[in-house]
Amino acid sequence: MSSENASGQRDARPTGLQRTWRGFRSHRLALAGLVVVSVVTIVGLVTYIDDTLLKNTLITSIYYSPFEPRFVPLQGPSVAHPFGTDTLGRDVLARTIYGAKVSIQVALTAVLVAATIGSLLGVLAGYAGGYTETVLMRAVDVMLGFPALVLAIGLVAALGFSLTNVIIALGIVYVPQFARIARSTALSVSNEEYVDAAKAMGYSTPHIVFREVLPNCLSPLLVQASLLMAFAIIAEASLSFLGLGVQPPTPTWGQMVSDGSGYLTSAPWISLFPGSAIFVTVLGFNLIGDGLRDALDPRENAERRF
């Protein structure tokens, strides 16, 4: 464990980041989750580059497989098409790979939007208290009153079906989750003496909120973010499944599962592979979330057993 001790006494006690990474590393399942999520993200990035810079040459090379350069619908998995082809003869592997782009894009940006807005509101409510808190948190409670997916469907229906609108809708839907956690953490952090010390110093409120309170609220928010990524992927797939998300011809996993739902007995591979992709990615994010939670929990840090 003490491999980093070479550089003298000063480094003997690791910083927070090093400790977190050590804790995370010792969590094998979380590492597996990290690998899965990294693979999906890299695949998403590659398709993005392929889309914008390479004019889809990479993906078409899979579509027009050298072994089978024609479109034949409902083919089972074979060497030419490892995941088979769908009702229009399109390669399921190529479309599954392409679907990663939308999933990751939506989940990442939606959670980022929600985390930014939600954390700020929550920290503000927790730190300020009083009427600010009452007003903000009751608004959040109202939002929580709606089932998340129903609210997302309503928002997308109102805004129109497009990638940006799906992101906006999910971003709004997840604000309360962050706001609640940020508020409760900020509430306890605000009672710490260093916040009083900052007040005694006469620091401005933005200084106290952004420099003293917010950095100490990040751990639980980070865990929440990784868990909500999983939910966002499911929500995006659900919207696509219902035809309310990103519209064809852009392939998404939810859409593909929906496409294949009529052929589950005759050609299960059409739904099976994009469905598995959703499953594995969601699992990956959940495992990361668990790992982060354990690694960031200060009580677990020193625990080593004989």
Added chain:
Amino acid sequence: MPESLLSVEDLTTEFATAQGSIRAIENVSFDLRSGERLGIVGESGSGKSVTARSIMRLLDDNGRIADGSVELDGRQLTDLSERELTDVRGSEIAMIFQDPMSSLTPVLTVGKQITETILEHRDVTKAKARKEAIELLERVRIGDPESIIDDYPHQLSGGQRQRVLIAIAISCDPSVLIADEPTTALDVTIEAQILDLLEDLVREREMSLVQITHDLGVIAETCDRVAVMYAGRIVEKGPVSEVFVEPRHPYTGGLLRSTPRIADIEPDLLAGNVPDPGQRPEGCNFAPRCAYATEECHLEDPPLDPVGAREVACIRTESIGTLDPIPDEVRQESSRPGDGDAIVESESVYKEFSSADSLLDRFLPGGDPPVKAVDGVDISLVQGETLGLVGESGSGKTTLGRLLLELTDRTDGEIRFDGRPLADVPDAELRQRIQFVFQDPNSSLNPRQTIGTILRYAIEKHETTADTEARIAELLTEVGLDPETRHEYPHQLSGGQKQRVGVARALAVDPDVIVADEPTSALDVSVQGQLLDLLDEIKRDRSLSMIFISHDLSVIRHIADRVAVMYLGRIVEVGETRSLFKSPQHPYTEALLSAVSSPDPQMDTERIVLEGEIPDPKRPPTGCNFVTRCPEAMPECKHRDPELTAHDGGKVACFLHHDATRSETTGAGDLNDGSASRPEADNQPTTDGGGES
């Protein structure tokens, strides 16, 4: 020589940490005879609590006994299975823990928790167990045990909870009782009660007691023999009457000499810190801090060798001989800077905390009355002096300190800074001229900022042109830290170092007044002394004025020029430190002073043990606040509220002395004249309790 009941031999306990396995205690050996009271004393990190937990085999999952044996009445405890241990724990050897707040289950009534232990170890019916529980509660002197037995722990005060824990511990008549800092979390007057109780119980039941504490005074008063621990080893062991009077080990001597005392003696400080368990030096652990150390000391661990009736772990003990536990240097009374101008003044300041926090509670009738945390306080801090503010928990001393800085809004009253009401002082000026040093160094520094960042923000807030980096180095040097500390995070520093950073931060804005709220209560004796000296030195160098808040009278004695004693939100006595400590006027001050235990076993102090506990500040008694516990209470005290009146050079709020000043025309007259020159803020309103009832 009687057979030993508990015999610990070469006990070594190690803990697995991220840095590898660490030995918390090494080769600890001691014997406890039947009916004997043994004290184990040491600073934090010395391994005294680990010793107790190792004996009970109550170590955390990452700890294990690596070597040695624990024999209780001829039985090896180290070899027992968890099942067999359960029979031994509680019935033959019991432990009282430090924190009475977390040692009781909040979801079960007190009675359930006591009967549980009885039923576990003995074959009795539930009804009988309950009867015994009530008897036990009586024996630990809880008032009204019949109703308390059905209360939940949160309904009890800290002192009551500690009594319940003691009741549980003695419920099965153990032959050995281990008390791990049983009074550390309690107030002085409650501490006195609990120590008295323990002593009586041990005598009545012929139990053996292992008293673990950092407080030398507690050992001196309650123990027959003492083992002094340092960095995981016992360094000296022997009868208290010898060890504390003629210490042999340089650490024992140093510890005794550095303890702040009530008497007129300047503590002689030990330099340095207790090493971390992972970073103990080669050879004698104490050698790096020892004034007598030679090269030889750095080579090998010194064995614990018998010297007369004692055992000492020092290879040079022959040549060093016995040491003087009391430093010779007599306290220099700091020349009090006359009656200068008051820089901070408060005039009948009130602070009430309302328990009605929601909108609904505020409009609905009934509910709890507000807590009167500060109840009409007049104090003044004269330029250049140190005013000690002393009181038990719940006395409102911290709240008062926070009110002066406007960290909390006051309910009523006026605070003047530099002659101007606070409302007229611009916020920036107030924040620059008056600063706070917080109690808990673990929570007063932002864990996500390096020391450099913490100081940089403070410096840049108030002066933008200066060379910030140079200022940081200067400040860190001033508080006795290496300027390179700036790159570290708070968790990388020790408690004393963190508190020094806290002081540096307060100094960063170059203030005129510092309010220090129990800055040393979280620190060890030797580190505490160092910090006090630092504060005193800085105060002198920068000619600051300081308000020093503490519950510890010996600390106050050491640092303050003037002392104000608080009880239940009011100031009961103000006076110059020396005269107040020499002849306390208010019965409460008197009791507080007598409750302080002295590390000198030869000093035979008659303690005044106050009955009961501080009343609920939501419902203070009518008349004098202290009337419920006052040994001198007169009928008059129950009806009228005594005002803070000039007496004998100080001020006291007690009818005992109001009458005295009225009747005594001679003698005290001169002193009264002397104090009459000081302007008298006599705005204390007489809140007659008559209307309330």
